[in-house]
Amino acid sequence: MERRLWLELYRVIIALGKTHDFTGLHYSDACIVLVLLWAAVHDRARSWACQLENWHDGEDCPWPRLPSGSCLSRRARTVGVQLLFAQAQDALRERFPRRALKFIDAKPLPVGGASQDRDATCGRAARGQARGYKAHAVFDAAGGVEGWRLGPMSQNEKDVARALLPVALAGAGALYVAADNQYDGNPMFDMVAASGAQLVVLPRSKTPAGLGHRRQSPHRLRGLALAAANPLAAATGMARSFGQDLLHARGGIERRFARISNFGGGLGPLPNWVRRPRRVALWVAAKFLIFLAYEAIQGGPKITS
Numbered sequence: 001m002e003r004r005l006w007l008e009l010y011r012v013i014i015a016l017g018k019t020h021d022f023t024g025l026h027y028s029d030a031c032i033v034l035v036l037l038w039a040a041v042h043d044r045a046r047s048w049a050c051q052l053e054n055w056h057d058g059e060d061c062p063w064p065r066l067p068s069g070s071c072l073s074r075r076a077r078t079v080g081v082q083l084l085f086a087q088a089q090d091a092l093r094e095r096f097p098r099r100a101l102k103f104i105d106a107k108p109l110p111v112g113g114a115s116q117d118r119d120a121t122c123g124r125a126a127r128g129q130a131r132g133y134k135a136h137a138v139f140d141a142a143g144g145v146e147g148w149r150l151g152p153m154s155q156n157e158k159d160v161a162r163a164l165l166p167v168a169l170a171g172a173g174a175l176y177v178a179a180d181n182q183y184d185g186n187p188m189f190d191m192v193a194a195s196g197a198q199l200v201v202l203p204r205s206k207t208p209a210g211l212g213h214r215r216q217s218p219h220r221l222r223g224l225a226l227a228a229a230n231p232l233a234a235a236t237g238m239a240r241s242f243g244q245d246l247l248h249a250r251g252g253i254e255r256r257f258a259r260i261s262n263f264g265g266g267l268g269p270l271p272n273w274v275r276r277p278r279r280v281a282l283w284v285a286a287k288f289l290i291f292l293a294y295e296a297i298q299g300g301p302k303i304t305s
Contacts, residue, residue, distance in 0.1 A: 002041070002264060006060065008293045009037055009088075016087045020080050027067045029080040033088070035072060040286035041265045045273045046072050076282055085285050089145065092292035096144035100175035101246060102197070103141070103253035104165065104183065106134040106157050109270050109280065117275040123153035132270065133277070135284050136160045138168035138177075139256045141249060143295060145288055146172050150281045157182045162191055169195040176200055178250035189219035199223050200246045260291045267291065 017030025038060075039049035047069045048054055055061035067075065075081055108125040110132035111117055122131045130153060137148040147168030151160045161183060169177070174197040184201045192199040200223050226243025240248060260267045267287040274283045 004297050005265065005290065005294055006038075006041060008297050009041070009289065010034060012088050012091055012293070013037070013084065016084060016091060019087075020084060022080075027063075027071070027075065029075075029078075029084045031063060032067065032072060032075045032081050033084050035066060036076060036282065037286055037289065040283060041290060043265065043268070043271065045271075077278070085282075085289065088289055089285075089292065092289065092296060093144050093146070095292070095296045096140065097142045098144070098173045099141040100173060101141040101249060102146060102169065102172065102174045102177045103139045103250050103256075104137070104161060104168075104177060104179045105253045105257070106136045106151075106160070107257045107267075108153060109133045109135055109284070110153070111270055111275065112272065115272075115275065119152065119277050120275070121152040121154035123155070125153065133280050134160075135267070136164055137253075137257075137288075138164060139253050140172070141252060143256065145292060148284070148288060150277065150284055152277075158185060158188055161188065165192060166195050169197055176246055178246045180250070184220075186217040186220050189217045189223055193217075193219040198226070200226050200243050202227055202247060259295075260287070263294060265290050265294075 013030050013033050017028055017033070020029045022028040035049050036046065038055070039046050042048075044054075050066050050069050050072060052061065052066055055066075108130055110125060110130040111120045113131065115131070120132045122129055123134070124130075132153050134151050134153055134155070134157075135148060136151055136157065138146040140146055147164055149160055149164045161179075165177070169192075174195070177192050177197050177199050179199065179201050181202045181204045183199065184204045189199050198219065203224055223243075226241070227247060228241065228243070265287075267284065270280065270283070274280055
């Protein structure tokens, strides 16, 4: 599987890299991205991937020499390399169908308590507090990644969603976005509606008094109505309303985050050489590419409700 995974990544990056101009450069953008991916696939540091003896054979490494660690670090910050990562994610995303339902959530990426990373902040994680970062992602119900963004652990998920969702939903064909109650709020409903979709969340308060005496967005009122219990459930035999079915399907993003972490080369805990936002973001970008390639060669995710 590791071999097939690498060959799929190699094919995509080389094909897209041909559109990049590397006049005057010793190493093309495709070479830089593939060295970074070689390190990420094997969960090794960049310096390990820069050593020719750590590549299996000439088929895996078609170059007679590899960039140094300082060259790799410098080129990883360039627009061309970052653009190639984005192009590869878009190309692999097109392998998956698009559904009208999208999910948004965040995955904590904690660091060790003794870490000297001054950008790793304390915030809410799965079970209490943790220190580190969060990967915020928008997934399609069919399994594709519509977009993602890295943020500090302490940053409110709604703040990141305001920047992520308009970009992720543009041209994605979304009609509904399901999320947990961390995303409940009038501005969030209005922002999703401006992107042409309806946000559906469970309200933070389970009583009608939760609406308060302030003006409520009509989009929030519609979202809460969708999430409410079906008043005709007893008469029709329906266990859930349509909105509750959407919220039930939201568990798909938990399975996506679990799947991205549960294969060799996936997004596991941050290794101790991946620190500071720039390195963490590049590591997460590589892992999302690896995940999409893994799903593509597996024939796509098995979608369950």
